[in-house]
Each structure stands twice: as C-alpha cells, then as structure tokens.
Amino acid sequence: MKIVLNGKAIEIDQGLSIADLIMRKKLNPGAVMVEINHELVKAADWPVRKLKNDDQVEILQFVGGG
Amino acid sequence: MYDTLVIGGQEVASRLFLGTGKFASNSMIPELVNVSGARVVTVAIRRVDPDYPEENVANYIPAGCIQMPNTSGARNAREAVRIAKLGRAAGCGNWVKIEVIADNRYLLPDNYETIKATEELAADGFVVLPYISPDLMAARKLEEVGAAAVMPLGAPIGTNRGLKTKELIKILIEEISLPVIVDAGIGRPSQAAEAMEMGAAAVLVNTAIATAKDPLAMARAFGQAVEAGRTAFLANPGEVFEYARASSPLTGFLRNE
Numbered sequence: 001m002k003i004v005l006n007g008k009a010i011e012i013d014q015g016l017s018i019a020d021l022i023m024r025k026k027l028n029p030g031a032v033m034v035e036i037n038h039e040l041v042k043a044a045d046w047p048v049r050k051l052k053n054d055d056q057v058e059i060l061q062f063v064g065g066g
Numbered sequence: 067m068y069d070t071l072v073i074g075g076q077e078v079a080s081r082l083f084l085g086t087g088k089f090a091s092n093s094m095i096p097e098l099v100n101v102s103g104a105r106v107v108t109v110a111i112r113r114v115d116p117d118y119p120e121e122n123v124a125n126y127i128p129a130g131c132i133q134m135p136n137t138s139g140a141r142n143a144r145e146a147v148r149i150a151k152l153g154r155a156a157g158c159g160n161w162v163k164i165e166v167i168a169d170n171r172y173l174l175p176d177n178y179e180t181i182k183a184t185e186e187l188a189a190d191g192f193v194v195l196p197y198i199s200p201d202l203m204a205a206r207k208l209e210e211v212g213a214a215a216v217m218p219l220g221a222p223i224g225t226n227r228g229l230k231t232k233e234l235i236k237i238l239i240e241e242i243s244l245p246v247i248v249d250a251g252i253g254r255p256s257q258a259a260e261a262m263e264m265g266a267a268a269v270l271v272n273t274a275i276a277t278a279k280d281p282l283a284m285a286r287a288f289g290q291a292v293e294a295g296r297t298a299f300l301a302n303p304g305e306v307f308e309y310a311r312a313s314s315p316l317t318g319f320l321r322n323e
Contacts, residue, residue, distance in 0.1 A: 006114065026116070026119075030122070031122035033111070033155070033156045035152065040151070040152055058113060060111050060112065061111070061112060061119075061120065061122055062110070062111060062122055062124040062153075063110050063112045063120055064086035064087040064088065064089060065086060065087045065109050065135075065136050066085025066086070066088075066136070066138075066223070066272030
C-alpha cells in the first residue's frame with residue numbers, strides 16, 4: 001500500500017505501525033514527532049497505530065531556529 | 067533595584083532571548099545559554115530527512131529554560147496554528163513565537179495572518195509572542211486578542227543590520243502596554259543595548275551570535291549589553307543639550323582676571 005511520508009509517496013507493507021516505520025527508517029524515536037493526516041499521534045500510541053492506505057504521515061523534529 | 071520581566075504571568079530572569087539556528091554544533095548550546103544568561107531559547111520544527119537525521123536540539127537546552135518553538139515555515143495563520151500545537155503536544159510547554167512569512171526576499175512577517183493565529187492560540191491557552199513588522203495598529207490589535215508580548219523586527223532576519231526600525235519600535239514602546247521584544251536584525255551588542263535603553267523589554271538574538279567568529283564571547287557580550295542597556299533605561303538618562311555645559315565649576319580659576 002501507499003502512504004505519503006514527509007511529502008513523498010512511498011510503498012509500505014500492510015499492517016505496519018508507526019513504531020515499525022520509525023525503526024525501518026532508523027530514526028531515534030526519542031527525537032521525533034509524528035503527525036498522521038494533520039493530527040499528532042502520541043508516542044505511546046505508535047506501536048498500536050497501524051498505517052492505512054493514503055495516510056499522510058509527517059515525521060518531524062525540533063531543530064535549531066531563531 | 068528589583069526589576070523583573072513578566073510574560074504570560076511567568077517571571078523571566080534574563081532579557082536576552084537566544085535563538086539556536088546556524089550554530090556549528092548543537093553541543094555549543096548549553097554553554098551559549100550559560101554565558102549569555104538567556105532563559106528563553108527558541109527552536110524550530112522541521113520534517114526529518116531519514117537520510118540525514120539531525121540530533122534533537124531540544125536535548126541541548128538546559129533545564130530551567132523556557133523552550134519556545136517558532137512557527138517558521140508557516141505561510142498563513144492556519145499553518146502557524148498547526149505548528150504551534152505540534153510543539154506544545156511534543157512537550158515544549160505553551161510558549162510559542164508566531165512567525166508567519168510569505169515573503170522570501172526580506173522574510174518580512176504578515177501582520178494580518180499573525181493576528182489571526184495569535185487570537186486563536188491565545189484563546190487556546192498559549193503564551194503567544196508574535197514576530198511582527200513594527201506597526202502600531204497591528205500591535206494594538208495583538209494586545210486586544212491576547213498576545214503576551216509583541217516582537218517587532220529591528221531589521222530583516224539574519225542581516226545583522228541593527229535597529230533600522232528604531233522610530234517605529236519607540237512608538238510601540240510608548241503606546242503598547244505589553245512587553246516589546248526586539249527580534250531580528252540586531253547584529254551588535256551595542257544595538258541590543260540601544261534597544262534596551264529605549265525601553266525594550268528584551269531582545270532576541272541568533273544570527274549575530276551564531277555568525278561571530280567566537281560565538282561564546284559574543285553571547286557573553288550580548289548578555290552584558292542587554293543588562294547594561296536595561297540598567298541605563300531604569301537610570302533614566304539625562305537631557306540632551308545643543309551646546310556645552312561645563313561639568314567643572316566656572317568660578318575660582320587659577321589665574322588673574
């Protein structure tokens with residue numbers, strides 16, 4: 001199935017959770033925020049929140065800024 | 067003399083706010099905060115690049131600081147509100163710097179969209195510090211809709227050009243009862259001191275420190291300048307005269323007249 005991750009369409013396996021996606025992308029779970037379809041998903045829900053076809057996923061982080 | 071800055075009901079121990087962009091390494095941030103004395107520190111929110119993941123800058127902000135996300139990247143009120151809510155949900159607290167910019171050459175803020183975002187976020191319990199062009203009517207409107215301070219620009223972001231909007235900022239300081247925090251453009255500690263002498267409540271500095279050859283020394287200099295400027299403001303500077311006025315007595319000279 002297809003999701004849009006940070007603006008780019010990618011193919012993922014059915015039933016993948018947010019936690020799985022973060023692990024596959026080798027990201028530090030303690031350093032990122034996740035939004036699905038413009039709605040923030042709390043870290044505690046990442047292992048149980050399965051991604052659905054056409055989900056708009058944003059993985060975000062704090063960076064230096066003024 | 068007891069002089070405190072209170073924003074959104076919270077006492078802030080330093081009148082220098084520090085931005086964290088453009089530094090060679092995030093590991094410099096704790097020391098920069100320490101030497102400058104800053105207690106409000108800004109961060110931005112961006113998409114992760116899975117190929118080049120960055121460190122989380124928030125991990126470098128010392129405990130006791132207010133971590134204030136900005137809404138940079140927002141082109142309208144709706145986007146600013148979304149970013150503000152993300153920052154709060156991610157544990158940043160409820161302070162937010164509203165930055166709504168749709169102009170790429172000068173990065174000038176859109177006051178109208180900024181007012182809309184401020185109104186919505188203030189009603190939602192945020193302590194909202196909007197970055198604005200120094201316009202009195204916009205500042206009055208922001209006060210009315212619940213901003214906790216106003217942050218007029220001194221010069222375009224990142225230019226180090228100083229207080230180009232000085233006369234307009236003076237008007238805001240005179241007419242607005244909210245703290246006026248000069249944000250953007252300040253390039254030298256002397257300019258920060260000047261803003262403080264004018265009665266600004268605080269200044270926000272990033273590029274001037276980040277682009278100095280010795281950022282730590284510059285951070286210290288800004289901390290000192292902001293304190294000096296504030297003390298001078300409280301001291302209420304003397305009148306300015308056109309012609310000389312002798313400081314020594316004009317009598318009892320050691321000569322025969």
